[in-house]
Amino acid sequence: QVALVESGGGLVQTGGSLRLSCAAPEDTHRWVTMGWFRQAPGKDRDLVAAIDWGRSSGIYGDSVEGRCTISSDNAKNTVYLEMNGLKPEDTGTYYCYIDTRDGRDWGQGTQVTVSS
Numbered sequence: 001q002v003a004l005v006e007s008g009g010g011l012v013q014t015g016g017s018l019r020l021s022c023a024a025p026e027d028t029h030r031w032v033t034m035g036w037f038r039q040a041p042g043k044d045r046d047l048v049a050a051i052d053w054g055r056s057s058g059i060y061g062d063s064v065e066g067r068c069t070i071s072s073d074n075a076k077n078t079v080y081l082e083m084n085g086l087k088p089e090d091t092g093t094y095y096c097y098i099d100t101r102d103g104r105d106w107g108q109g110t111q112v113t114v115s116s
Helices: none
Strands: 005-007 010-013 018-023 033-039 045-052 068-073 078-083 092-100 103-106 110-115
Touching: 005 092, 018 033, 018 092, 018 110, 033 068, 033 078, 045 068, 045 078
Parallel strands: 010 110
Antiparallel strands: 005 018, 018 078, 033 045, 033 092, 068 078, 092 103, 092 110
């Protein structure tokens, strides 16, 4: 099991920005995909963004397309999610995940709250 360390969540006003980070241990074998899902209270967990190892661009959920950028530092086994133009509907717990040859592991989640 891969222990992911998430950071960067918090409280921000509408229109604001946040940068989330998710780091896997240095000894993690080359991962396949890392990314973020988010879950609002009472709702399903939805994809926010994901990036494949070695790629410079990722994929995005429809609700954040154009407002978020995912990037990775493969040497540090870390992915970053830059979120801009945040809206109240972006509020939720953001869970980082990693896909390796052994399967998928999840982080503990970091809370993002966007006030109106």
